[in-house]
Amino acid sequence: MISLEDRHRIVQVVYEAQQEGARLHSACEVVGISLRTLQRWSAGDGLTHGDKRPTAEHPIVPHALTAEERAAVLNVANEPRFADMPPARIVPMLADEGIYMASESTVQRILRDAGQNKHRTRSKAPQASRVVTTHIANGPGQVWCWDMTYLPSKVIGQWFYLYLIVDLYSRMVVGWDVQATDDSQHAVKLLQRVSLSEGVHGMKHKPVLHGDNGSTLKATTVLAMLHWLGVKPSYSRPRVSNDNAFVESLFKTAKYRPEFPTTGFASLEAAQKWAGEFVYWYNHVHRHSGIRYVTPAQRHCGEDREILERRHQLYLSAREKNPARWSGDTRDWSYIGIVTLNPERDSIAADQLRQNDKNPIAA
Helix, strand or coil, X not given: CCCHXXXXXXXXXXXXXXXXXXXXXXXXXXXXXXXXXXXXXXXXXXXXXCCCXXXXXCCCCCCCCCHHXXXXXXXXXXXHHXXXXXXXXXXXXXXXXXXXXXXXXXXXXXXXXXXXXXXXXXXXXCXXXXXXXXXXXXXXXXXXXXXXXXXXXXXXXXXXXXXXXXECCCCCEEEEEEECCCCHHHHHHHHHHHHHHHCHHHCCCCCEEEECCCCCCCCHHHHHHHHHHCCEEXXXXXXXXXXXXXXXXXXXXXXXXXXXXXXXXXXXXXXXXXXXXHHHHHHHCCCEHHHCXXXXXXXXXXCHHHXXXXXXXXXXXXXXXXXXXXXXXXXXXXXXXXXXXXXXCHHHHHHHHHHHHHHHHHC
């Protein structure tokens, strides 16, 4: 909005330019307004009272939430279990309990009006990045991603090393380990445990294991173990940090949890205890935004279809009770069939879906 003082100055400059021979249309373009705006300011009271939008009265629609309903939404959003969650996670969790209070956007507006419209954890706003196409998974056990990250200790210069293996399709952490040294033998033993727990020996099609170009993950002993297990290795492009985005995002989630000690871990046992608790929370409690806000464990064992269908039916019922509060379709709770590792084009996923449709016919 342009203040009343600036309006007078702009109008004066434009008309002075017209007296010097300039066209009104061209003069208005130079100062950043349209000719119609100049005419409206000059003809009405735009140069007397200024912009009336700040003082305009906006009628309250009949189907808007009442003051009591807004207070109830705010109280629920500030419960201890929701204190570090955004509305996008709060609403699905309430839906799983059979409770629908308002849409995500409405909850966001209520929090904004209450001065709580910000990240409710220590995480930072995500930044867009360019990605590339690699592997596609339409079920658990097809593509795994793994990496290692540093965990600080209370001793300056000393670090602990967290190894994680996550399933691309379900986002479930299928294996983890924390050690005091960065050694390929730790990675080999982790691969052995995960292969036993996930039943790799009985799989007809062995999974792909994607990682970065770190020396530990590309060590000869690690490659030998992958070859013996029948697991195909896959690596990120050199000097490209976003080729393993799923694991990098998981590490960020871990290090921005409220329980993560910012001053460092006191011992290796403390780091291992924290890692075990985090993995349990991530797999069985955390509603993941990339899989329609179900837990990775629910998706890994195939429970997400039924959960998403119940949410869809709940939303349809809520819209039938108060149709005026809905301007269009309900939220999309459809099942996510395939997941791509760093997709570059939607056509890659479309081709995979068409291939999946052909396989039952051919069989």
